[in-house]
Amino acid sequence: MTAALTIQQTAEACGLSVHTLRYYERIGLIKPIPRRSNGHRLYRADDLNWIAFLLRLRATGMSIEEMQRYAQLREQGDLPASVAERKAMLVQHTAAVEAEVKAMQETLAYLHQKIAIYATLEAELALPLAPGQSAMLASGR
Numbered sequence: 837m838t839a840a841l842t843i844q845q846t847a848e849a850c851g852l853s854v855h856t857l858r859y860y861e862r863i864g865l866i867k868p869i870p871r872r873s874n875g876h877r878l879y880r881a882d883d884l885n886w887i888a889f890l891l892r893l894r895a896t897g898m899s900i901e902e903m904q905r906y907a908q909l910r911e912q913g914d915l916p917a918s919v920a921e922r923k924a925m926l927v928q929h930t931a932a933v934e935a936e937v938k939a940m941q942e943t944l945a946y947l948h949q950k951i952a953i954y955a956t957l958e959a960e961l962a963l964p965l966a967p968g969q970s971a972m973l974a975s976g977r
Contacts, residue, residue, distance in 0.1 A: 840878035
């Protein structure tokens with residue numbers, strides 16, 4: 837992408853509202869966006885890439901406060917301490933995401949087992965009854 841996008845175009849491209857983009861800029865998640873002489877923001881490719889990264893962090897449960905800290909560190913550039921802290925943040929976040937994925941996989945496996953039980957039960961209930969079975973079922977045996 838070589839052309840800059842307006843805030844509306846950026847919002848549509850990222851699946852965010854214009855309000856959210858302004859909010860992210862106001863709280864420091866997005867660095868101040870260059871503006872035209874008429875005051876309209878112009879988002880560039882690197883801005884969209886950064887927003888996409890933020891959305892991944894948010895989708896995986898990183899808090900706004902942690903994202904703000906990461907953004908502050910990013911603004912410091914590639915100073916050794918900044919790089920080390922950003923890496924540590926991502927390592928910690930990745931571990932949390934992996935634990936969540938594992939828990940979800942376990943829950944999913946349990947749900948699949950329950951579905952299989954119900955499928956078996958449905959199949960058994962659909963079998964034709966042998967002579968005399970209907971009387972036994974009615975009597976509760």
